[in-house]
Amino acid sequence: MALKIFAIAIILFLAEVVFLTTKDFKDSTHTRQDLDFTDISFENINSYLVTQEGCNSKLEASKLLKYKDHAKVYDVKTEFLHQNQQNNIQSKKATIKGDIIHLMGDVNYENNSSLHVKSEDLVYNTKTKVSTIKTPFTLTSDRGTVKGNNFIYDQINSTIKAKNINYKSADTESSL
Numbered sequence: 001m002a003l004k005i006f007a008i009a010i011i012l013f014l015a016e017v018v019f020l021t022t023k024d025f026k027d028s029t030h031t032r033q034d035l036d037f038t039d040i041s042f043e044n045i046n047s048y049l050v051t052q053e054g055c056n057s058k059l060e061a062s063k064l065l066k067y068k069d070h071a072k073v074y075d076v077k078t079e080f081l082h083q084n085q086q087n088n089i090q091s092k093k094a095t096i097k098g099d100i101i102h103l104m105g106d107v108n109y110e111n112n113s114s115l116h117v118k119s120e121d122l123v124y125n126t127k128t129k130v131s132t133i134k135t136p137f138t139l140t141s142d143r144g145t146v147k148g149n150n151f152i153y154d155q156i157n158s159t160i161k162a163k164n165i166n167y168k169s170a171d172t173e174s175s176l
Contacts, residue, residue, distance in 0.1 A: 107120060107121065
């Protein structure tokens, strides 16, 4: 009797070994798909920077999505003081990555020195203090209106470079 039980156990063991050797195992490695998950999200933003001198800047936005390496801000409206000058910037969308702020869609910059810049795209490097527009732009001031392409403004050196400009003042119009 013990021999029969042992024989049945051996047959079951051999059947299991045959079954395991013929079965395809699943691959345990997972394929990673890059999903666009935010770390944090805010809506209806109204923020202020208050220092000893008073309120230096204000930011309004409909939404902010903070990711691991960048942030996206929608319906941006900001006001800030810089060198005793009031500045206003608006755009439909902004992406912030490191030192780079990229404004997109109906970008408007205006200050209280009668300078107004309109474009569809503006990139600002906070480290080098250089603004770059690679789309058509319109710059309006008390002296006249300048339209052109490829606008570069170096805030540190106070230099402006542009291509294909058309300058129009109250008296004359010229193309450069």
